[in-house]
Amino acid sequence: MSSRTNLLEVEGLDIAFGARPVVRDVSFDVGEQEFLGIVGGSGSGKSTTLRAVLGHLPRGARMTGGAVRFLGADLVRDGVPVRAGKGGPDPRRLGMSVIVQDPVGALNPLRTIGNQIQTLMKSSGRQVTEDRIADTLSDLFINNPRRVLKAYPHELSGGMAQRVLVAVALLMEPKLLLADEPTSALDVTAQAQIVELLRRLVSEQGLSVVMVTHDLALVSETCDRVVVMREGEVVDVGTPRAAFYDDPRPYTRALVDATSFTRQETAG
Amino acid sequence: MTTDPIIRVDHVSKAFRTRSGDVQALDDVTLSVRRGTTLAVVGESGSGKTTLGRCLLGLSSWDSGTISIGEHDVAKLSKASRGDFRRKVQMVFQDPFASLNPRMRVGQVLEEPLLLRGRERGARREEVLRCLEHVQLDPSYVSRYPGELSGGQAQRIGIARAIIGQPEVVVLDEPTAALDAEVRRGIYQLLQRLQAELGLTYVLISHDLASVAATSDAIAVMHRGRIVEYGTTEDVFERPRHPYSVALISASPRLGVEFVGRERVAVLRGEDVLARADQCHLSSRCPVALEVCRSGRPAFEAVDGAHACACWRVAEMPGVLDAAISERALDAGQPA
Numbered sequence: 001m002s003s004r005t006n007l008l009e010v011e012g013l014d015i016a017f018g019a020r021p022v023v024r025d026v027s028f029d030v031g032e033q034e035f036l037g038i039v040g041g042s043g044s045g046k047s048t049t050l051r052a053v054l055g056h057l058p059r060g061a062r063m064t065g066g067a068v069r070f071l072g073a074d075l076v077r078d079g080v081p082v083r084a085g086k087g088g089p090d091p092r093r094l095g096m097s098v099i100v101q102d103p104v105g106a107l108n109p110l111r112t113i114g115n116q117i118q119t120l121m122k123s124s125g126r127q128v129t130e131d132r133i134a135d136t137l138s139d140l141f142i143n144n145p146r147r148v149l150k151a152y153p154h155e156l157s158g159g160m161a162q163r164v165l166v167a168v169a170l171l172m173e174p175k176l177l178l179a180d181e182p183t184s185a186l187d188v189t190a191q192a193q194i195v196e197l198l199r200r201l202v203s204e205q206g207l208s209v210v211m212v213t214h215d216l217a218l219v220s221e222t223c224d225r226v227v228v229m230r231e232g233e234v235v236d237v238g239t240p241r242a243a244f245y246d247d248p249r250p251y252t253r254a255l256v257d258a259t260s261f262t263r264q265e266t267a268g
Numbered sequence: 269m270t271t272d273p274i275i276r277v278d279h280v281s282k283a284f285r286t287r288s289g290d291v292q293a294l295d296d297v298t299l300s301v302r303r304g305t306t307l308a309v310v311g312e313s314g315s316g317k318t319t320l321g322r323c324l325l326g327l328s329s330w331d332s333g334t335i336s337i338g339e340h341d342v343a344k345l346s347k348a349s350r351g352d353f354r355r356k357v358q359m360v361f362q363d364p365f366a367s368l369n370p371r372m373r374v375g376q377v378l379e380e381p382l383l384l385r386g387r388e389r390g391a392r393r394e395e396v397l398r399c400l401e402h403v404q405l406d407p408s409y410v411s412r413y414p415g416e417l418s419g420g421q422a423q424r425i426g427i428a429r430a431i432i433g434q435p436e437v438v439v440l441d442e443p444t445a446a447l448d449a450e451v452r453r454g455i456y457q458l459l460q461r462l463q464a465e466l467g468l469t470y471v472l473i474s475h476d477l478a479s480v481a482a483t484s485d486a487i488a489v490m491h492r493g494r495i496v497e498y499g500t501t502e503d504v505f506e507r508p509r510h511p512y513s514v515a516l517i518s519a520s521p522r523l524g525v526e527f528v529g530r531e532r533v534a535v536l537r538g539e540d541v542l543a544r545a546d547q548c549h550l551s552s553r554c555p556v557a558l559e560v561c562r563s564g565r566p567a568f569e570a571v572d573g574a575h576a577c578a579c580w581r582v583a584e585m586p587g588v589l590d591a592a593i594s595e596r597a598l599d600a601g602q603p604a
Contacts, residue, residue, distance in 0.1 A: 142538070220523050
C-alpha cells in the first residue's frame with residue numbers, strides 16, 4: 001500500500017451550518033483505481049462531506065477548517081472552495097464527475113436527453129459526436145441508445161435515467177466519480193446493474209469512485225475501503241471486512257446488527 | 269390458528285388505460301392468505317404490487333375476478349358491511365409523516381377511528397393508552413405532534429393507528445423503506461409481536477425480496493402485473509425457480525459478501541420492453557430466454573406442493589440460469 005498515490009485527500013475537514021458544526025475533523029484519502037464507500041445514518045454528515053469535495057456546499061454551510069486536495073491541488077483556501085470564476089468550470093475539478101440520488105430530478109424535463117448531453121458537453125468545452133454518446137450509452141447496457149437520446153426524462157425509468165447520468169459523468173473523462181446515494185431511488189435489479197457498471201469502470205478503466213450510502217450491505221459487496229461516519233465524525237476507516245466484522249467499533253457493530261436482522265437468511 | 273384462508277384473490281385483472289395502450293396492472297392474479305400469517309408481495313416498481321394492495325383495501329376497482337376478505341366480498345360491500353370491512357382491513361403506509369396529519373396530536377390521530385365508532389370519551393382514552401403501550405411508546409406521546417417524532421416513532425404511531433380498531437388484516441406497504449437501518453429491525457420485531465398477540469394477518473408489500481425473507485410465511489413474486497412465482501418463504505428464497513426471483517434475490521446486496529476477488533454480475537440487463545399479452549414479460553432481458561418465451565405466455569404451474577412458477581424453462585431451472593450467470597461472471601472477471 002506504500003506505493004499508492006492519492007487522488008483525493010481530505011484532511012481535518014470541519015463544516016458548520018451557522019454556529020452548529022455538522023462535520024468535525026474528517027480525514028480520508030482515495031487512491032487510484034479505488035472504490036471508497038462512506039456510510040452512516042441520516043445526519044451523519046456523509047453527503048455534506050461529499051458536497052464539500054465537490055465545492056457545492058448547501059446554502060448556509062461553510063468550511064471552518066481543513067484541507068481538500070485533488071491531484072495535488074488545493075480545492076479550499078481560507079475555508080472557501082476555490083473556484084475559477086463565475087459559472088465556469090473549475091479547472092482543478094475537471095477530473096471529477098458526480099452522480100446524484102434522484103436521476104430524473106437532475107434532468108431538465110423540457111428537453112431531450114441528447115440535447116441536454118450536448119449542452120453539458122459544450123459548457124465544459126468538449127466536442128462530442130452523437131456516435132460517441134450512443135457508444136457510451138450502449139456500453140452501459142442501454143439497448144437502443146438512439147431512441148433514448150430522442151426521449152424526454154419522464155419517458156425513462158429511474159434505472160435508465162441513472163445510466164444516462166453515469167454516461168454524462170463518463171463523457172467528462174473523469175479520474176474520480178463522486179456518487180451520492182446513486183441507487184437508493186432505484187429498484188434492486190436496477191441497483192445491481194448500476195453497481196456492476198461502477199465496479200467494472202474501476203477495474204477496467206482505472207476510475208476511482210467515492211460512494212455515499214446508508215446501505216452497509218451494498219458497501220460490503222462493492223467497496224475496497226469504507227469510511228464509517230456518525231454525527232459528523234469519522235468512526236472508522238478500513239476494508240469492509242475489518243470495519244464490519246473483524247474489528248468493528250461499537251457503533252459499526254450496532255449498524256451491522258440492525259442490517260443483519262432483515263438479511264439473516266442471506267447472511268447465513 | 270385455522271388453516272382456511274382469510275384473504276382470497278381469484279383471477280383478478282385490472283388494466284390502466286393510457287394513450288399508448290392498456291397497461292395490465294393486474295393480470296389474472298390468484299392467491300390466498302391464511303389467517304395469522306404473512307404473505308409478502310414482492311416486485312419492482314410497476315409490478316402491480318401496490319395496485320393489488322389498493323384493491324385488497326377496496327380503494328381501487330378492478331375489471332374482472334373476485335376478492336374476498338373474511339365474509340366480505342370486497343367488490344360488493346353493502347352500506348351496512350362497509351363499516352365492518354373498514355375496521356377489519358387496515359393499512360400501514362411507507363412514509364409515516366405523509367400519512368399522519370401534521371396538525372393533529374398523536375392522541376387525536378389515534379382517537380379518530382374510535383370517534384367514528386361512537387365510543388365514549390373515557391373508553392377512547394383508555395384504548396389510546398393501551399395502543400401506545402402495544403407499540404412500546406410512552407403515554408406522554410398523546411400530546412405530541414407528528415413533527416416532533418423521529419421516523420421510527422412516527423411509524424409506530426402509524427402502526428398504532430392501524431391496529432386501534434382491532435383489525436384482522438393489515439396491508440403493510442414498504443413499512444420500513446423510509447427509515448434508517450437502525451430502526452428497521454425494531455419495527456419488524458414490533459410487527460411480528462403484534463401479529464402473534466393479536467392474531468393479525470399481514471400482506472407485506474416490498475421491492476426487496478431479501479429483506480422480507482425474515483418476516484414472511486409465503487412470498488408472491490410479481491412482475492408486470494402477473495404472479496410469476498409463489499411459495500413458502502423457504503421455497504422461494506432457498507429454491508427459486510423463476511429467473512426474475514433469482515434476479516431479485518441476487519440483486520439485493522448481502523452483508524459479509526465481499527466484492528474483492530469475485531466480480532458480481534447483474535442477472536437482468538437492459539429494460540423491460542412492454543411485451544404483448546401472449547409473451548413472457550421477462551423475455552426481453554432474461555439471460556436464458558428462448559424463442560418460445562417470445563411467442564407464448566407461460567402457464568402458472570405447480571412445481572412442488574404449493575410452490576408454483578410461470579416460466580417456459582421451469583424444468584431446467586435453476587441449472588440453466590446458473591450456467592448463464594457464471595459464464596457472464598467469468599467474462600466480467602477477465603482483466604482488461
